[in-house]
Amino acid sequence: MLTHLLETATHPNRVVILGSAGFVGSACCQRLESQGITVLSVPRTELDLTQPDAGETLAELLNPEDTLLFVSAKAPVKNEAMLIENLQMGKAVCEALQKSPVKHVAYISSDAVYVDSGSPLSEESYAQPGSLHGIMHLAREVMLTNAWQGPLCLLRPTLIYGTGDPHNGYGPNRFIRLAKKKEEILLFGEGEERRDHVWIQDVSDLICRVLSHRSTGILNIATGTVVPFREIAEQVAQITLNTSQIKSSPRSGPMPHNGYRAFDPAATYQAFRDFTYTNLKDGLRKVYG
Numbered sequence: 001m002l003t004h005l006l007e008t009a010t011h012p013n014r015v016v017i018l019g020s021a022g023f024v025g026s027a028c029c030q031r032l033e034s035q036g037i038t039v040l041s042v043p044r045t046e047l048d049l050t051q052p053d054a055g056e057t058l059a060e061l062l063n064p065e066d067t068l069l070f071v072s073a074k075a076p077v078k079n080e081a082m083l084i085e086n087l088q089m090g091k092a093v094c095e096a097l098q099k100s101p102v103k104h105v106a107y108i109s110s111d112a113v114y115v116d117s118g119s120p121l122s123e124e125s126y127a128q129p130g131s132l133h134g135i136m137h138l139a140r141e142v143m144l145t146n147a148w149q150g151p152l153c154l155l156r157p158t159l160i161y162g163t164g165d166p167h168n169g170y171g172p173n174r175f176i177r178l179a180k181k182k183e184e185i186l187l188f189g190e191g192e193e194r195r196d197h198v199w200i201q202d203v204s205d206l207i208c209r210v211l212s213h214r215s216t217g218i219l220n221i222a223t224g225t226v227v228p229f230r231e232i233a234e235q236v237a238q239i240t241l242n243t244s245q246i247k248s249s250p251r252s253g254p255m256p257h258n259g260y261r262a263f264d265p266a267a268t269y270q271a272f273r274d275f276t277y278t279n280l281k282d283g284l285r286k287v288y289g
Helices: 023-034 054-061 080-099 132-147 172-180 200-213 229-240 266-271 280-288
Strands: 002-004 014-018 039-042 066-070 104-108 152-157 159-161 197-199 215-221
Touching: 002 200, 002 266, 014 023, 023 039, 023 200, 039 054, 054 080, 066 080, 066 200, 080 132, 104 132, 104 200, 132 152, 152 200, 159 200, 159 280, 172 229, 172 280, 197 200, 197 280, 200 215, 215 266, 229 280
Parallel strands: 014 039, 014 066, 066 104, 104 152, 152 215, 159 197
Antiparallel strands: 002 215
């Protein structure tokens, strides 16, 4: 749940974005700048947070009136080496904040921190990750909470789709790319897994709202609606008006999250009463258009 330290939305003095060249970071950068908010973009090419002096370098960039948006991560985490690198990045940010405190910190985590559940997840659900990716994000959340005593918001988005995704992950983004090339859409199993997918513009909207209200606490970013992957593929085929075949394939392992991962979005609507998530079909149309 969130607490707004500023009841009325107020432009931050300056937002420093770590990971500004990534999928989420670039979307936030564009939205903030469109609102006339000053942004300091810090992509990995300009500051490698895994380097030993990264904390000191970042501290020199930060001002007391800044808002820090920490998006940077090497993801998804696939092995122990990547886990360690991401923790080094978290350590650098914590060191910088201790040397150069700011007005507000927001960290973009992941729904991967939650244990699997047969019922919809909420911000009060138990955090017990079953993957290295989830372990990384939860560890960085704890690191920030322990090192930083100022206003902190932890945002946990679920699967994100939209223009600019560099990962080509299984789901809407890959399906649209395949359909555009008139190639077959290959499903894992029968595509029966039911997952929540959230549009990147909704993600950046909520993040910017959090920054403008200087919100603290935890917020999941998920629509509350789960859709089977086969249905997503069928919607993509319909929207793109092509004849891409949708095919099943044998699974090489168990379904992730037992084939079901749903969320209760009540906290989002309580925190931002005028906000509405974009439904998947409309979001897919926007991405394809």
